[in-house]
Amino acid sequence: MNIIEKYGLRLSRKRARLRAYRKGLQLRSVADRTARIGGRDILAFTTLRNERLRLPYFLNYYRDLGVNHFLMVDNASEDGSREYLAEQPDVSLWSTTGSYKRARFGVDWLNRLQMRHGHGHWCLTVDPDEFLVYPFCDTRPLPALTDWLEASALRSFGAMLLDMYPKGPIDAHPYREGQDPFEIACWFDSGNYTIQRNPRFDNLWIQGGPRARVFFADEPAKAPALNKIPLVKWHRRYAYVSSTHTLLPRGLNHVYDVWGGEKTSGCLLHAKFLHTFVEKSAEELERREHYAGSREYLAYDRALKENPDLWCEWSEKYINWRQLELLGLMSKGNWA
Amino acid sequence: MTVGFIMLCHTALHRAEQVARHWAVQGCPVVIHVDRSVSQAGYARMVENLAPFENVRFCARYRCEWGTFSLVEAMQAASAMILREFPKVRHVYAASGSCMPLRPVEELRAYLQERPHTDFIESVTTADVAWTAGGISYERFVLRFPFSWRRQRWLFDRWVDLQRLFAMRRKLPEGIVPHLGSQWWCLTRQTLSAILQDPRRRIYDDYFRYVWIPDESYFQTLARLYSNDIESRSLTLSKFDFQGKPHVFYDDHLQLLRRSDCFVARKIWPRADKLYRHFLLRETGTRPRAEPNPGKIDRLFAKAIEQRTRGRAGLYMQSRFPNPGWENGRTAAPYSVFEGFSELFEDFETWLGKMAGSRVHGHLYAPDRVEFAGGDPVFNGALSASPALRDHNPNAFLTNLTWNTRGERQCFQFGPRDNQEISWLIAGDPNAQVSVITGAWALPLFRANIDFGEKRRAAARLQQIETEHVQVLRSPHVKARVRIWSLADFVAAPMEPLQQVLDEITPRALHRPIVAPRMVDLSGFGQFLQNLRNQGMQPTLMGEFPLNDEPFPALPVRRRPYLVK
Numbered sequence: 001m002n003i004i005e006k007y008g009l010r011l012s013r014k015r016a017r018l019r020a021y022r023k024g025l026q027l028r029s030v031a032d033r034t035a036r037i038g039g040r041d042i043l044a045f046t047t048l049r050n051e052r053l054r055l056p057y058f059l060n061y062y063r064d065l066g067v068n069h070f071l072m073v074d075n076a077s078e079d080g081s082r083e084y085l086a087e088q089p090d091v092s093l094w095s096t097t098g099s100y101k102r103a104r105f106g107v108d109w110l111n112r113l114q115m116r117h118g119h120g121h122w123c124l125t126v127d128p129d130e131f132l133v134y135p136f137c138d139t140r141p142l143p144a145l146t147d148w149l150e151a152s153a154l155r156s157f158g159a160m161l162l163d164m165y166p167k168g169p170i171d172a173h174p175y176r177e178g179q180d181p182f183e184i185a186c187w188f189d190s191g192n193y194t195i196q197r198n199p200r201f202d203n204l205w206i207q208g209g210p211r212a213r214v215f216f217a218d219e220p221a222k223a224p225a226l227n228k229i230p231l232v233k234w235h236r237r238y239a240y241v242s243s244t245h246t247l248l249p250r251g252l253n254h255v256y257d258v259w260g261g262e263k264t265s266g267c268l269l270h271a272k273f274l275h276t277f278v279e280k281s282a283e284e285l286e287r288r289e290h291y292a293g294s295r296e297y298l299a300y301d302r303a304l305k306e307n308p309d310l311w312c313e314w315s316e317k318y319i320n321w322r323q324l325e326l327l328g329l330m331s332k333g334n335w336a
Numbered sequence: 337m338t339v340g341f342i343m344l345c346h347t348a349l350h351r352a353e354q355v356a357r358h359w360a361v362q363g364c365p366v367v368i369h370v371d372r373s374v375s376q377a378g379y380a381r382m383v384e385n386l387a388p389f390e391n392v393r394f395c396a397r398y399r400c401e402w403g404t405f406s407l408v409e410a411m412q413a414a415s416a417m418i419l420r421e422f423p424k425v426r427h428v429y430a431a432s433g434s435c436m437p438l439r440p441v442e443e444l445r446a447y448l449q450e451r452p453h454t455d456f457i458e459s460v461t462t463a464d465v466a467w468t469a470g471g472i473s474y475e476r477f478v479l480r481f482p483f484s485w486r487r488q489r490w491l492f493d494r495w496v497d498l499q500r501l502f503a504m505r506r507k508l509p510e511g512i513v514p515h516l517g518s519q520w521w522c523l524t525r526q527t528l529s530a531i532l533q534d535p536r537r538r539i540y541d542d543y544f545r546y547v548w549i550p551d552e553s554y555f556q557t558l559a560r561l562y563s564n565d566i567e568s569r570s571l572t573l574s575k576f577d578f579q580g581k582p583h584v585f586y587d588d589h590l591q592l593l594r595r596s597d598c599f600v601a602r603k604i605w606p607r608a609d610k611l612y613r614h615f616l617l618r619e620t621g622t623r624p625r626a627e628p629n630p631g632k633i634d635r636l637f638a639k640a641i642e643q644r645t646r647g648r649a650g651l652y653m654q655s656r657f658p659n660p661g662w663e664n665g666r667t668a669a670p671y672s673v674f675e676g677f678s679e680l681f682e683d684f685e686t687w688l689g690k691m692a693g694s695r696v697h698g699h700l701y702a703p704d705r706v707e708f709a710g711g712d713p714v715f716n717g718a719l720s721a722s723p724a725l726r727d728h729n730p731n732a733f734l735t736n737l738t739w740n741t742r743g744e745r746q747c748f749q750f751g752p753r754d755n756q757e758i759s760w761l762i763a764g765d766p767n768a769q770v771s772v773i774t775g776a777w778a779l780p781l782f783r784a785n786i787d788f789g790e791k792r793r794a795a796a797r798l799q800q801i802e803t804e805h806v807q808v809l810r811s812p813h814v815k816a817r818v819r820i821w822s823l824a825d826f827v828a829a830p831m832e833p834l835q836q837v838l839d840e841i842t843p844r845a846l847h848r849p850i851v852a853p854r855m856v857d858l859s860g861f862g863q864f865l866q867n868l869r870n871q872g873m874q875p876t877l878m879g880e881f882p883l884n885d886e887p888f889p890a891l892p893v894r895r896r897p898y899l900v901k
Contacts, residue, residue, distance in 0.1 A: 139588035144605055151581055160654040191717020191740035194729035195652055204657055207728075213720045220728035227654060256655045260664040262647040265655035314718045328651045328739060334577050334644030336636050 005200070013248035016111060016239035019104070024112030026098035027073060031086045034071070034117050041068035042142055044124045045113060047106035048072065051128040052079040053276065056178045058128045059088065065132065066141035067124060071117060073109045075100050092117075100289040107240050118234035122146040125230050125244050126268065129181075132159055132230065133321045134266030135332040148335055149264075150233065156247065157231040158255030159266035162329060163209045164188050164273065164318065165310035171275035181271035187315040189213065190327045193226065201246045203227060203253035210273075210310040215299040224296055228268055229255055264333030267324055278304060339364055339441070339448055339522075340425035342414035344407070345433030346371035346400065348606035349382050352433030358616045360389040362441040365422040368392065369410040372399035393417060403485045405544060407519070407551035416532055419525060426452065429522045434603040435572060436585075436615055444571075444599045448522070455527050455563045458517030458570045459556040472496070476548035477514040478505045485548070509536070509543050517556040520572035520602060523563075530562035531555065573598035573630050575637045578645055583637050587611055592633055597626040650739050650767075652732065666765040667738040672747040672841060673762060673769070676776025676823070679751070680830075681853040685709075691850060692841045694745035700737075701730065701754035716740035730757040738767070745841060751777050752801035759808045768816035771837050774806060775799075775823040775878030779856060782864045792871050802877055824879030827858065 037043065044067045051058075059070065074082045074095040085093045096109065103109050114123055124142075126132065134145055134157070149157055164185040166173060173184045193208035204227050212223035228244045232252060239248050247253055257263045281300040284290055290297055316327070324330050341359050345352040345368060356366045368386075370379050379397075386392045395413045400406045411430060418428055427448045437444075448454075462474040472479075479499045483491040498504075508514070523531075534540070540558060544550040559566060573596055575583040582603045585593060587610040593601055594614075604611055647656045649665025658664070678684040678698070689696040689709075698707025706721040708714075713721045717740030719733070720726075726733045737746060762768045777798045781791050809818045817840070821833060831852060838850065862881040869875065 136586070136588060140586050141607070143607060144586055147605065148584060151584070152579060158654050189718035191736050192719045192725075193653075193736070194732040195654075195657055196729070197657065204654060206654060210718070212725060213714075213718060213722075216725075217720060217722040218724050220722075220725045256657045257644075257647070258657060258659045258662065259645075260647050260658045260662045261645045261656065262643050262651075262653075263655040264644075265653075312714045312718055313712075314714050314716055316718075328648060328653050331647075331653065331655050332640065332643060333655065334640045336583060336640035 001199075009200075009248060009250060012241065013237070013239050016108075016241055016248065017115065017237075019108045020111035020115060020239065023098065023103045023108035024116075026096045026103070027094040027109060027112065028096065030074070030082060030093040030095050031091065033069070033089070033092045036090075037069050037117065037121075039120075040143075042066060042122045042124065042146060043068065043118055044070045044126060045110045045118070046070065046072045046126060046128060047075060047100075047109060048077065048081060048128045049075040049100070050077045050079045050081060050280075052077070052081040052084055053175065053177050054128045054181070054271075055081060055084055057180065058131075059091070060178075061131055062124070062126075063090070065137065066143050071113050073106065073113070075106070105243060105290070107243060111239050114234055114238070114240075115236050119236040121234055122149075123232050123234040125232075125240065129271045130161070130230070130268040131182075131271065132266055132268055133324065133330070134159065135264060135321060135325060135330070135335055137266075137321055145335075146231070146233070149231075155233045156229050156252040156255055157264070157266065158227070158229050159231070159268045160193075160206055160329065161209075161226040161228050161270050162188050162267045162324070163211055163226075163270045165210055165315075166273065167311040167315070168309055170273050170304075170308075170310070171278050173275070175274040175276065181274055182269060182318055185271055185273050186318045187311055188318060190314075190316040190329065193329075194220075198246075200250075201241070201248070201253050202250045203229075203246055204256055205245075211296075213312075214308055214310055215296075215303050222295060222299075229253065230268060262331040262333050264335045265330045267321075267330045269318070273310060337426045337449070337452075338424055339427040339429055339445055340418045340422055341366045341429045341431050342411065342418055343368045343431050343433055343435075344371075344400070344410055344414070345369065345382075346374060348433060349374065349378055351604070351606045351612065353382050353385055354612060354616060355431075355433075355436060356386060356392055357389065358437060359441060360386070360392045363391070364441055365391040365418060365425055366393070367414045367418040367421075368394050369414045370394065370397055371410075372397040391422070393421060401484060401486065403481075403549045405541075405547075405550050408541075408544060408554045411519075411551065411555070412532060415528055419529055419532070426525050427522055428525070428528050429571070429600070430520055431572065431600060432520070432602055434606070435520070435600050436602070436604045436611060437599065438573075438593055438596065438601050438615055439599050447599070451567075453524060453526070454565045454567050455521070455523045455559055456567050456569060456571045457521035457523060457556060457559050457563075459515040459559060459566060459568050460517055461513065461515055472548060474514070475500075477508065477553070479548075480504075480506060480546040481548040482546060506543075506546075509539050511561065512540070512543075512557055513560060514553060515556040515560055516553050517568070518570040518572065518574060519551045519555070520570050520574055520600070521555055521559075522571050523555070523559060527559055527563045531558045534558075571599045571628065573601040573628070573633065574603070575633065577637070578641050583640075585611065589633075590614060592636065596628065596630045596633055598628040598630055650735060650742075652735055652739075665767070666761060667735055667767045668742050669738050670745055670767045670769065671738055672745065672771070672837070673750050674747060674771055675750045676773030676826075677771070678749045679776040679779045680773055680823070680826070680855060682856055684853055685749070687851075687853040688747060691838055692745070692747065694747055694841060695741065697746065697748040699751065699754050700733075700748045701726070701750060701756075701758065703753065703755070707749075727755055727757075730755050731761045734758055734761060747841075752798040752805065753777065756801060756805060759805050763808050763811065763814045763816055763818070766815045766817075769837070769840060770809060770816050770818045771833070772806065772809065772818070772820045773823055773826045774802060774820060775875065776826075777802065778823075778865070778875065778878060779858075779861070782861055783856075788867070788871070792868060792873050795868055795875065796873050799873075799875065799877055806877075822877060822879030824881050827855070830855070 070091045072093050076097045085091050165187050166185045189209045196205045198205050206227040207223040216223035225245050230244050281297045284297045285301050359366050395417045398406045398410045485492050544554050585604050587608050650668025685696045695709050697709045706726050862883045865875050
């Protein structure tokens with residue numbers, strides 16, 4: 001990588017930060033409890049729209065892991081999400097009616113909040129349907145991981161998105177508020193992921209899983225990216241460039257080993273395919289607020305008309321993180 | 337006679353305080369050194385909380401930095417104080433604020449009582465250690481290190497380079513043989529006081545001040561001068577990972593730590609409440625006196641380092657994506673590639689499945705579909721039979737297949753009609769067993785019901801593809817087990833090569849007679865090749881086929897079983 005390319009990346013980062021400032025103006029504070037954030041607190045950053053049903057379990061899941069404060073952006077929810085979140089003692093909430101797409105799918109808003117509140121903290125950036133699983137997460141809270149990362153001089157932690165799905169039609173078992181979504185969507189694809197290295201940002205581009213298998217079997221190049229770097233010891237100069245797939249400076253993207261070893265990594269269990277998905281994809285198709293002209297939702301819509309079963313004979317049933325680590329989807333690395 | 341502890345603390349003071357209290361209650365004097373960079377308020381709180389214990393003292397504070405002499409100074413100060421103020425102490429145990437006693441103090445006391453003159457200090461010469469960080473082993477004793485490795489890395493490195501360039505070497509003080517080892521030692525009063533009260537201590541101190549990481553070598557070297565009975569091991573269980581930082585213990589290590597029978601462990605995560613609750617409760621139980629046995633923990637951590645540095649062979653994933661050549665196993669398990677066999681033999685896949693007892697696929701890289709065994713639409717690991725998905729990343733398709741089926745050998749057919757992108761992956765993979773009958777692709781062409789002109793064009797194209805493929809398989813970089821026969825040679829004596837290949841797949845089945853597979857009808861094939869020649873295309877890969885049909889020695893073979901041995 002020559003100097004010009006490096007400078008190009010620097011400009012990209014600056015542009016991302018400028019955008020964050022500009023789009024940050026769209027945010028209206030609903031409940032600002034950021035004064036309660038302690039010096040070593042772990043923060044979670046989330047944008048959402050109409051996720052009232054999922055929120056109670058989401059918040060409790062991360063509270064139990066050891067997240068101390070949630071900073072959330074509500075994008076014009078109409079189902080009471082905003083009111084619910086405003087009441088939570090450990091949530092700071094902003095709301096906006098701005099375009100999700102023009103805020104680069106929420107990245108600009110969150111970059112702004114991270115810039116302002118995340119500096120010096122371990123920041124976890126997740127959607128309300130993403131649940132972080134990391135090595136020993138059943139016995140060691142999140143601060144154990146962040147302490148260890150810090151002692152190992154690591155600034156970022158990779159966790160691949162793992163699409164979870166139910167057996168049978170997606171809407172066969174309605175999800176109830178507060179329920180563990182993986183009681184319903186407990187299946188996943190264990191070994192059909194493909195990886196390419198992106199030389200510009202030095203990150204891996206991972207595709208595959210049930211979405212590639214069922215929805216993008218004819219045009220796999222368009223299948224959604226699954227690589228994510230959700231946990232970062234934030235510095236105000238950092239910026240997410242596209243969703244949580246890519247960060248700048250690019251050193252933060254290097255969450256993989258190239259000399260044959262395995263770095264420590266986790267998974268983001270993705271509870272997308274619940275009964276709400278059918279409704280949501282119809283709505284998103286109308287709003288056209290998603291990536292690449294919502295082509296993902298176009299594909300879903302086409303396939304959903306046939307009411308597909310994502311489950312197949314070789315689907316794996318989720319048990320725990322050790323299973324994922326044995327299957328090679330995540331790794332303990334040298335954390336023992 | 338008892339054992340006294342010196343403790344070096346810089347973070348998580350409340351935990352250090354708990355441990356100090358634990359020892360003090362059981363009658364062991366404790367001298368605590370608190371790093372000078374700890375706030376005055378934090379220090380004062382700790383002093384106040386431990387004030388009720390008359391056998392807990394605080395020594396002069398130094399600002400400690402990793403890798404510098406300040407750590408030795410702190411240890412000297414604490415040791416001098418404990419020897420001076422507690423004359424009953426016979427052994428001094430060096431511990432840190434993140435240490436945790438795993439066994440009751442009485443057991444440690446009894447253990448030391450039985451070995452009243454033994455110094456427990458890991459102390460090895462530089463030639464014998466492999467764990468020195470930063471590539472500096474013996475040089476740490478003969479170069480000067482005035483700069484901080486943590487804060488002034490650039491100056492540190494340049495200064496080392498400079499000294500190497502000009503071959504600047506320090507002279508070691510007389511009588512000293514440098515030794516290294518863990519800084520968590522347990523020394524007798526006799527040895528420790530001899531070190532501290534040595535008339536030449538000024539000289540030694542001045543020397544070690546510019547040695548790198550002197551806390552790992554000061555006492556370890558000097559103890560060799562005075563001790564008569566060195567047991568070169570640490571009583572503290574402390575393991576280091578590949579970056580040279582200590583492994584941390586968490587709640588889930590409880591059973592491992594209990595069974596290790598070590599006296600003290602380091603380092604404990606300050607928020608491991610369960611560990612602190614468990615081990616700091618005074619145990620009254622009388623377990624048999626056991627020697628420390630950290631074997632299990634050693635293995636656990638050794639495995640972790642192995643996973644971090646070597647990884648699992650054949651695995652490509654989000655946190656392991658090796659550069660070319662660094663895969664340490666391109667694929668996860670051995671597999672076999674058959675080229676031209678299913679064209680030459682009728683129902684070869686079923687036959688092979690029976691003979692080899694492994695999974696036999698059709699042409700996995702066929703242009704129109706992935707021919708999984710049994711025609712399945714999905715395979716292990718939810719691998720899809722969609723050719724588009726496969727062709728999106730053909731190499732990953734194969735590495736995924738071998739990873740998903742670890743433990744079961746995979747065999748598949750391959751040929752010039754298939755996606756050729758995996759040629760190099762296979763050729764350079766020691767796990768691959770490749771058997772090629774060149775030119776066999778012409779057999780289906782020969783029987784196909786299409787215009788001869790078309791056959792001729794297809795033959796030219798397929799021959800070119802296979803020629804390139806064979807070139808790859810014959811390149812000097814090949815690591816696969818490659819066997820190549822021309823069609824004519826193979827047809828002349830098919831059983832021996834088949835037997836060879838099968839033996840390699842199932843070495844245990846050596847004594848089984850193998851039943852020959854049925855060869856397709858070859859009559860007229862020689863003429864077909866001649867027709868191609870007559871049309872101006874030169875078929876080269878098939879070998880020399882006779883024009884007339886009669887002399888096919890393979891024919892009798894299919895009528896009787898072929899016996900080996």
